[in-house]
Amino acid sequence: MSIFNNAALLIGVPLLFAFSIPLFGLISKQLTKWVTLFVIGFNATFSLYILLAHKYPAVVVMGNWVPPFGENLYIGPVAAFLVSVISIIGLLIAIYNLWAIKLGDVTRFSVLFLMFTAGASGIVLTGDIFNLFIFMEITGISSYALAAYGPRRRALGGAFKFLVVSSIGSTLYLLGVTLIYTQLGTLNIAEIAARINQTTPGLLTFAGILLISGLAVEAELFPFNGWVPDTYTGAVSGVSASLSGIAAISGVYALFRIAMTVLGRDGAYVFTYGKLDLMTVIAILATTTVIIGELSALSQKNVKKMLAYSSMAQMGLVAVGFSIGSKLGVYGGIFQLVNHSIAKSMLFLIIGVLAAAGLGEKVENFRGLWRRSPFLSLAFTIGAFSMLGFPLFAGFWSKFAIVGASIQRGGWYDFVIGLVLFASIVEAFYYLRIVTYIFSSTEVKAPKIKVSLSPAIPIFVLAVAIIAIGVYPNFIGNFSMQSAGEFTHKMTGYVLNVIPTIVAH
Amino acid sequence: MKNETPELFKKIFALSVIAVLIVGFFLAFTEMPKGWGVNVNGRVSRLYVLKNVRTATKSLDSGKFFAKGVKPLRTDVAYTPIEFKKTANLEDGAANVVTSIVVDYRGFDTLGEVTVLFLAVSGVMMLLFGKRKKERKKKTEPSLIMYVGTRIAFSVILLFGIYIFVHGHLTPGGGFPGGAVIASGILGLFLGRRGYSPNHMGLKAFESLSGIAFVIIGLIGFFSVHSFLANFLPTGIIGDLYSAGFIALIYIAVGMKVGSELAAVVDTMITDTEEEWS
Amino acid sequence: MIIYVATVVVIAIIISSLIAVFSKKLLSSIIAMGLVSLGVSGLFFFLQAPDVAITEAAIGAGLSTAIFVIALKRVKKGETKDEE
Numbered sequence: 001m002s003i004f005n006n007a008a009l010l011i012g013v014p015l016l017f018a019f020s021i022p023l024f025g026l027i028s029k030q031l032t033k034w035v036t037l038f039v040i041g042f043n044a045t046f047s048l049y050i051l052l053a054h055k056y057p058a059v060v061v062m063g064n065w066v067p068p069f070g071e072n073l074y075i076g077p078v079a080a081f082l083v084s085v086i087s088i089i090g091l092l093i094a095i096y097n098l099w100a101i102k103l104g105d106v107t108r109f110s111v112l113f114l115m116f117t118a119g120a121s122g123i124v125l126t127g128d129i130f131n132l133f134i135f136m137e138i139t140g141i142s143s144y145a146l147a148a149y150g151p152r153r154r155a156l157g158g159a160f161k162f163l164v165v166s167s168i169g170s171t172l173y174l175l176g177v178t179l180i181y182t183q184l185g186t187l188n189i190a191e192i193a194a195r196i197n198q199t200t201p202g203l204l205t206f207a208g209i210l211l212i213s214g215l216a217v218e219a220e221l222f223p224f225n226g227w228v229p230d231t232y233t234g235a236v237s238g239v240s241a242s243l244s245g246i247a248a249i250s251g252v253y254a255l256f257r258i259a260m261t262v263l264g265r266d267g268a269y270v271f272t273y274g275k276l277d278l279m280t281v282i283a284i285l286a287t288t289t290v291i292i293g294e295l296s297a298l299s300q301k302n303v304k305k306m307l308a309y310s311s312m313a314q315m316g317l318v319a320v321g322f323s324i325g326s327k328l329g330v331y332g333g334i335f336q337l338v339n340h341s342i343a344k345s346m347l348f349l350i351i352g353v354l355a356a357a358g359l360g361e362k363v364e365n366f367r368g369l370w371r372r373s374p375f376l377s378l379a380f381t382i383g384a385f386s387m388l389g390f391p392l393f394a395g396f397w398s399k400f401a402i403v404g405a406s407i408q409r410g411g412w413y414d415f416v417i418g419l420v421l422f423a424s425i426v427e428a429f430y431y432l433r434i435v436t437y438i439f440s441s442t443e444v445k446a447p448k449i450k451v452s453l454s455p456a457i458p459i460f461v462l463a464v465a466i467i468a469i470g471v472y473p474n475f476i477g478n479f480s481m482q483s484a485g486e487f488t489h490k491m492t493g494y495v496l497n498v499i500p501t502i503v504a505h
Numbered sequence: 506m507k508n509e510t511p512e513l514f515k516k517i518f519a520l521s522v523i524a525v526l527i528v529g530f531f532l533a534f535t536e537m538p539k540g541w542g543v544n545v546n547g548r549v550s551r552l553y554v555l556k557n558v559r560t561a562t563k564s565l566d567s568g569k570f571f572a573k574g575v576k577p578l579r580t581d582v583a584y585t586p587i588e589f590k591k592t593a594n595l596e597d598g599a600a601n602v603v604t605s606i607v608v609d610y611r612g613f614d615t616l617g618e619v620t621v622l623f624l625a626v627s628g629v630m631m632l633l634f635g636k637r638k639k640e641r642k643k644k645t646e647p648s649l650i651m652y653v654g655t656r657i658a659f660s661v662i663l664l665f666g667i668y669i670f671v672h673g674h675l676t677p678g679g680g681f682p683g684g685a686v687i688a689s690g691i692l693g694l695f696l697g698r699r700g701y702s703p704n705h706m707g708l709k710a711f712e713s714l715s716g717i718a719f720v721i722i723g724l725i726g727f728f729s730v731h732s733f734l735a736n737f738l739p740t741g742i743i744g745d746l747y748s749a750g751f752i753a754l755i756y757i758a759v760g761m762k763v764g765s766e767l768a769a770v771v772d773t774m775i776t777d778t779e780e781e782w783s
Numbered sequence: 784m785i786i787y788v789a790t791v792v793v794i795a796i797i798i799s800s801l802i803a804v805f806s807k808k809l810l811s812s813i814i815a816m817g818l819v820s821l822g823v824s825g826l827f828f829f830l831q832a833p834d835v836a837i838t839e840a841a842i843g844a845g846l847s848t849a850i851f852v853i854a855l856k857r858v859k860k861g862e863t864k865d866e867e
Contacts, residue, residue: 009733064736
């Protein structure tokens with residue numbers, strides 16, 4: 001167990017500045033956005049340093065109590081990689097917010113956005129099942145408030161739906177944590193994972209169902225994702241981008257950390273009833289999510305709502321990848337998760353810029369966009385191609401890996417992957433429809449759209465990232481492969497790195 | 506948005522969800538192990554869950570704190586009972602065990618909870634943000650007894666709240682209840698006089714500075730003991746006011762923060778504002 | 784002895800929670816919810832958790848009830864404005 005306590009600053013510094021932002025707000029409202037930007041920038045730099053200087057795997061001891069007794073953060077390959085992705089996307093959206101957020105209570109918006117990003121990185125970092133709940137609450141509460149920000153009344157409806165569903169989800173999760181605590185007397189993820197066989201089977205099943213259904217709300221799996229379309233459509237575009245780029249990462253991570261590390265047994269699950277185990281259930285839910293998401297997206301005339309449904313479907317695809325359980329499948333899932341956040345947050349940012357320029361959210365409004373703004377059109381096309389997995393774009397490699405893994409696994413996964421491929425064709429249809437609209441030449445004499453610098457930087461960076469990953473996938477793929485190892489080998493990948501002396505029962 | 510689900514279907518669905526939960530919890534509680542043994546070992550204390558009541562009681566009676574198969578974490582340190590007002594330099598000298606778990610062992614969670622409250626309050630303030638409306642015509646002024654009574658009660662309530670969070674490591678209570686008690690005193694002031702409004706700048710400064718104080722206490726631990734939120738002060742004799750290290754400091758910060766935040770919520774909710782998106 | 788007191792408290796909690804759910808007036812629902820919190824804080828005290836009991840009494844029975852009432856007042860104000 002190597003200890004790297006400096007990483008506590010990844011949580012400590014954002015908290016310190018979040019509490020002091022109201023004081024900065026007394027000086028100037030616009031200053032608070034810059035404070036947020038710099039703090040998230042610090043997080044991005046520091047997490048990139050951890051990732052590139054290979055400081056992981058390491059344990060961060062909180063309050064000077066060594067792991068099973070106090071709380072700890074665990075920086076494994078997954079945490080190092082995902083925290084970097086979260087912080088970088090957060091940094092780019094913070095740059096976008098400099099331009100987009102000007103009205104209303106800017107000070108409080110900055111506080112909420114900062115803690116939203118820090119809370120999402122906390123979910124990924126933490127090594128304690130109750131601390132995970134606290135960070136879920138931090139991310140959740142700030143995202144309800146962020147989703148309700150805006151002059152339009154429709155934001156309130158979506159935010160309220162999100163609040164109700166997500167609070168019920170976190171209550172279920174808390175009940176599950178309580179049940180596990182009564183059995184094992186510990187809250188440390190590593191210790192629970194090692195001693196999970198000591199629990200009573202029936203109680204474990206019930207606790208597992210509670211935990212999974214609580215976490216599936218944030219991960220946007222099928223019966224728990226009714227909030228997605230309204231919330232994404234109603235919120236300001238920057239907020240929709242951060243919901244799909246940041247909250248989705250942490251949600252999927254939390255779901256599969258519990259499902260694979262805590263309740264899992266190196267590729268299988270602890271509780272099984274005949275042929276039905278947790279993995280099968282998640283795979284069925286994920287496939288249903290993909291199909292429902294894609295079919296609903298097809299019938300949408302509103303681009304933002306279409307993107308929301310598409311994001312639901314992509315989350316389902318990620319979950320399919322994870323549920324295969326082999327290293328290749330989990331690799332595909334993580335890779336797809338990162339690609340999706342990059343592409344989807346860029347698409348939402350573009351929608352935000354277009355909405356500010358007076359272009360509506362209807363599909364027809366995109367007609368002849370190429371004449372009005374070549375930059376935005378190209379970026380949108382890149383994002384769309386990446387979403388539908390066109391070769392030489394980022395999304396291709398991850399979808400390829402997921403398909404490969406399920407063919408390798410065989411059995412009824414052939415059926416699953418057939419449905420997923422069918423859904424991909426549907427996806428290609430509605431994305432290409434917008435792209436054809438963009439490049440169709442009409443004689444519209446509309447003025448050109450000027451994009452100011454601060455929204456242009458994030459869009460440009462994300463578009464370049466998509467192309468770069470598509471051309472040279474090894475860099476991100478390498479980190480995804482290491483992360484997949486942490487998920488599939490629970491003892492050597494996670495538990496023994498946190499508590500080296502523990503013996504599995 | 507129209508809701509077209511039939512009423513009967515909704516009720517059946519809700520009832521079935523509740524039934525599943527109730528049955529699940531019934532099974533869970535019947536299968537739950539009962540009884541436990543406690544071990545306090547030098548630097549490391551631990552709650553062990555034992556499967557059987559009889560084994561647990563037997564091992565407690567015979568002075569062995571472990572059931573068969575469960576080994577003590579440290580055998581080099583002998584178990585010694587703790588005496589109130591005498592034992593010194595414990596691993597965590599708080600007489601109130603709940604406090605020592607909440608603030609010391611799991612202090613990071615408490616920091617998170619404080620942040621959750623802060624974010625909820627920020628969200629409410631952001632939603633209700635706007636121009637303060639002018640005072641409308643005073644309708645019914647509260648009576649003189651209400652006015653004087655709330656002011657007298659406020660001073661007593663304030664003292665009680667401060668007592669609760671300063672003595673958090675000795676007696677039941679702590680930062681959260683103390684802050685809530687203070688905020689309910691301020692609520693009384695609101696009810697006592699129409700048009701009462703607290704000093705907004707002061708509230709904001711209190712709110713920020715107490716939060717900053719919490720994080721800075723954590724950072725002092727980070728720089729002195731090299732672990733975030735570590736207890737860097739001597740723990741003293743159990744039962745003394747000056748004991749248990751930094752617990753009292755943190756609870757003072759938490760109490761001030763919770764009190765000012767809840768007061769700010771009441772203030773934002775009570776004052777009329779007009780939406781502005783100019 | 785304490786078991787009888789606790790039983791009475793539990794019955795009171797159940798009755799007031801039923802009132803909170805089935806009452807037509809929102810204000811009486813809110814008051815009933817405050818009563819539930821008060822009873823629960825008493826139960827916490829009987830279960831030897833005075834820490835939780837104090838918190839529940841201060842927040843559940845005191846502040847949150849007040850905040851609910853204020854919110855209800857604001858909502859009603861909005862409703863009358865729309866009718867005008």
